[in-house]
Amino acid sequence: MTTTPITYLDGADVARICAELPVVDIVHDTLLAFARDEAGLAPEAALRWTTPGGDSARSLVLPGWAAGSYGCKIINASLGNHRSGLPRAAGLIVLNDPETARPMCLMEGARISALRTAGVSVAAVRAVRAPGGITQVAFLGCGRQAEVHLELLAEACPALSEVTLYDQDSARAQECAASWRGARPDLTFRVAGHARDAVERAQLTVAVTTTTEPYVELDWVPAGAAFVNVSLDDAAESLLLGCDRLFVDNWELVVADDHRLLGVLARAGRVSAPGTEAPEKGRAVDADLPTLLADPAAWPVGTQERVVINPFGMGVHDIAVAAAVHAAAVERGLGLALPR
C-alpha cells in the first residue's frame, strides 16, 4: 500500500473531463452541502513577493473539503506574465486520501478555479432570475474568467443573444470580440467604449477585471438587472449600499478581507451580516448563497429590483469539482501514475 502511486492530471486531462461535468450543479450542490456542514473551508494561506523582474506575485492556498474529499487549491499569479504571453494565474489542486491523508491526486488547477468561479455566478443568477429570460449580458474585463463565464452562461441561458464587452485595454476587448464571434456565430458581440455603456445595456453584468478601485455606480445598473461582482472591487459604494438585493457567498470571507470595499464597509459598520438588522445609514446583506439556494422562494426578487451578487470565492468548490474530476479520471483510467 505504501507504493500506491499518486495520480497526476495535466491541463488537457482536466479540461477534457471538465467539459463533460455539470459544473453549475456541482457548485450548487456544494453550496447546499456547505449550509448543512457537509462541506467546509479552512482559512487560506497567502505568500506574496516581488519577482526578480519587479512584478507583484502571490501564491494562495485554499484548503477545503467536500463530497468526502479533502485537499487544497494552490492558485498563483504574477502580474508580469502577460508580457511573456503567459496566463496571469496558474494553479494546482492537491487531493488527499481521506483515510491516510496522503496526497492522492495532483491536477492542474487554473481551469477548475475559473470554472467553479463561473459556476457560482451562474448558480446564483439562476436563483434570482429566470435564466430563460436573459438575452443581454455584459462583461467588464475580457480575460480568461470572462471566457469561462460565457461558456457556462451560454449553456444556462438559451435565449442569450447579445454580449457586450468592455476592457480598460480597448484593443483587448476588440480582439476578444473578434475571437468570440468566430467561436459563437449565434451570438452578437459588441464592444463598449466605456464600462457604463456596457452595464446600462445588460440584464446581467459580470465584472471580471483586476481593478482595485470601485467604479460601477448604482445609477449605471438598469432596473431588473443583476450585477455579479466577481473581481470584488468593481461595484462602488452607491451600488453595494443602494441595490435592492445583496447576496454574498460567505460572509466570514468577506469580513476577513481587509482590502475589498464590501469588507471595508462591513468593518466600518455600514453593511451588516446576512439575517441581521441593517445598521443606521447602511444595509444588511440579504442572504448568503447557501441560504439563498436552499430556499430561493424565501428570497423573492422583484422583476424591477437591482441585484448584486458578491462571490468572494470559496475553496470548497475547487475541491468538489476536483473530486468529480478525479473520480472520472479513475473511471476512465486517465492520468499519469507518479511514484511516491
Next chain:
Amino acid sequence: MTTTPITYLDGADVARICAELPVVDIVHDTLLAFARDEAGLAPEAALRWTTPGGDSARSLVLPGWAAGSYGCKIINASLGNHRSGLPRAAGLIVLNDPETARPMCLMEGARISALRTAGVSVAAVRAVRAPGGITQVAFLGCGRQAEVHLELLAEACPALSEVTLYDQDSARAQECAASWRGARPDLTFRVAGHARDAVERAQLTVAVTTTTEPYVELDWVPAGAAFVNVSLDDAAESLLLGCDRLFVDNWELVVADDHRLLGVLARAGRVSAPGTEAPEKGRAVDADLPTLLADPAAWPVGTQERVVINPFGMGVHDIAVAAAVHAAAVERGLGLALPR
C-alpha cells in the same frame, strides 16, 4: 514557454539528493537569512478531519521563501496509519517559479520535513554545546524523527557512543534498538523503561513523541544537559520555567499556538518574548535561534547550565532545503517532466 514542464521528484530522488546535502548548514544559513529578512514565512493553513475509519487526520500547508525560492510544504498525517503499516506523515513540497509564480517543481516532502527538523536541532545544539563533547544522547519517542535526528547527530558529534531509547510503546523501543544496532555497530543502544531514566543519563535529550501532556520535569535533566523539545509538549512547566537557558526558533509561531504549553505560558504572561524583561513569577526566553546563531558568543552557556531548545518548526527551512534539492536535480537531470 507555456509548455515548460513541471519537474516531479519522488521520494527516492529526494532521499538520494539529500544524502549529499549539508542540511545542518543549509538550515543554519536559513536561520541567519531569516534574521536579515532574506527568508520568510507566511501564516500556515490547516485542514483537520476525522477519517472514515474514525481517526484524526490533518493537512498543514506552510508557505515560505528562502534563497530566492517561493513555495509551500504540505504535510499531512493520519493517526490511524500505523495500523496499515504506513508512516504517520506524508508530504509534498511545491516550488513556484520566482518570476511567473507558476508551479515549477513538486517533490516528496516528508523526508525533507524530517531532515530540516533534525537540522534545526543540530544547528541549535552546536550553538550551545561543543558537539565534540557529546557522548550520550537520549530519544523520547522512536519514530522516523528519532531516526533522522540520529543520522545528523552521529555526523555532528564524532564522540557519540551511547544512545538511550524510550518509547511509550516499549516493544517499539526494543525493535528500534535492534534495528539501529545493526545499522550502527559503532554505537551502544540502551532501552530505558521510563522516560526519566533516559533523560537522567543523557547530555542531550531529543523529544520526538506525539504526546499532548507535558511530563519531563526540571529535576530529570542533569546539570549541563540540553533538552530539545521537538514534539513541543514533552517539557513540563518546571523545565520550561526553571531551565537556565531557553531558546525558541520563532517567538511569533510559539505565541500564535493555542495548544502547546510554551504558548499557553506565554499567553498567561508567565513567559515573555526574547530580549524582554522577565515577568514576575516567570521568565523571558533567552533568544530566538536566528539571534543566537548570528552571535553565539553573546549568549554564553555555562557548562553546568540546563538548556531547553523549543523548535516550533518553520516552513522556511523546507523551502530552503527543497530549493537545494531542486538545484541538484536540475544539475543532474533527475526527475520526471510533468506536462502542464
